Amino acid sequence: MRHLLRSLWDEPGAPDPPRRTRWDWVLVGVFVGLVVLEGIVRQGLPHRVPQVAFAVAVVPTLLWRRSRPSEMVTIASVVSVVEAVLAGGEQAGLRSLGVLVLLPFALVRWGSGREVMFGSVVVLAAAGLSLAVSEATAVDAAGGMTILFAVAALGLALRYRAREKTRELDQVKLLERERLARDLHDSVANHVSAMVIRAQAGVVTAKSRPDAAVDALRLIELEATRALGEMRAMVHMLRGDAAAGDHDPSPGIGDVGSLAGNAGHGPPVDVAITGDVADLPAAVGTAIYRLAQESVTNAVRHARNATRVQVRVDIDDAAVRLLVSDDGDPLLGQALPGYGLLGMSERAALLGGSCEAGPNPDRGWQVSAVLPRAGAAS
Structure with missing residues (x-):
């Protein structure tokens, strides 16, 4: 229990x-307006002016409910107790x-x-005091507590749903970075080889053919320049090391043609x-x-x-442009981006480019x- 409370804290x-x-x-x-209207038209409301004044003063706490939730809950709880005291007896406070x-x-x-x-301690204490002062029945108390717990459960469910969504998106980005790191590693290794x-x-031909050795040095310089540019891009784009292990050679622009054809099921x-x-x-x-590949x-x-x-x-000379389109039926409604599309956008952004997906103008x-043709800037 102590460990659980500590983790919650x-x-x-x-x-x-x-x-x-x-x-x-x-919203405020x-x-x-509803508070003022209720204060005017509701019959038998005790201490009408103070209750309405307190209510009008506390409603603006909604403006800070996301940034300072604990303080706003405390203010509203104190006001709810004061309102219950002003209402007194079995008279209900402002329903608005x-x-x-x-x-x-x-x-x-x-x-x-x-x-x-x-905040939970404050809310429960305020609710208990308000119920005690107003002499509410057990059914009223149970109903109020049920609403509080239902609201808290909804907030908790949405909180952890958003967290899991963030974790999934982070995992997609991490996997895409690892795959891109592998591709960059393989391409740099090819340059070094x-x-x-x-x-x-060059060593073999240096004595007999000096001109061939010079050509070899020029090619080495070219390969080294490319490798250095890609290694700098790797440092700028990636966090962490690529996964170890043997990998297949990275596909290139020449392999795009292998996507052509008909697999028989599409x-x-x-x-x-x-x-x-x-x-x-x-x-x-x-x-x-x-x-x-992903688009096809x-x-x-x-x-x-x-x-x-x-x-x-x-x-x-400046850029490489890719367009993948189909003539399928138009989509009904707004399509939500899946993790594959998010991964594609991440890969393009890491190289200084962009990737967008959406319906065709016709169908x-x-x-x-x-x-960018040169890749990400170094």
Whole structure:
């Protein structure tokens, strides 16, 4: 039990709670109006003016319910006790103050562990005092506590659902970084291997053919420059080391053509590559292949009634552009991005580019990506 309480106490608050928006101000304005209206039209309300004044003063705590939930819950709890005292006997307080149930929800949803524990004690104590002062029946007490616990349970469920969603997204990003790290590692290793071979050839031919040795040195310089650029990109883009182990050679821009054809269980795939692929960095070529591969896989699996999938790669001096489209049935409603699309966006961003997916203007779905030809800036 002690360990459980300690872990709850050390629980951090929810990261990046939503900022205050104009709708929060609208919410406060609406409920201030309801409080005033109830104070005017409700019959038999004791201490009408003080109750309405306290209620109007406490409703603005909703504006800080996400950023300072513990303090706002404390203020509202104190006011609820005062209101119960003013109401007295069996007279109920202002029903329009039921909006303050949003404060316990916000406390559990966004507060830290110590804020939740302190705020819970305050809320329960205030609820008990209010029920005692108002001489409420057991049914009223049970109903009030049920509402409080239901609101807290909802906030807790949404809190941990958001946390699991964040963990899943972080895992997708981590896996994509590891895969990109592997691809970069393999491409740099290829450059180093080429330098070793050129150096060995230069040593052998240095005496008999000095010009060949000079050519070998120039090629070594070129390979070293490419390797250095990709290693710098790796340092800028990745955190942590690539997973150890043997890996298959990384695919490149030339492997995009292997995606063409018809697997027999989906629409045929047509591939066209235009532009000069010479001197294209291996990391960029691998990224284009991976993006095209994922896009084609999604189209073959999910495009309804599609008759074709087109893959177009356009390469110029500044950028490499990829467009993958199908002519399937239009999607109904707004499609939510899956983890595959998030991983594709992450890969493109790590190389200084962008990747977007959405419905075609006419029908079907398309994925477009733009990567700098030179890769991420060093």
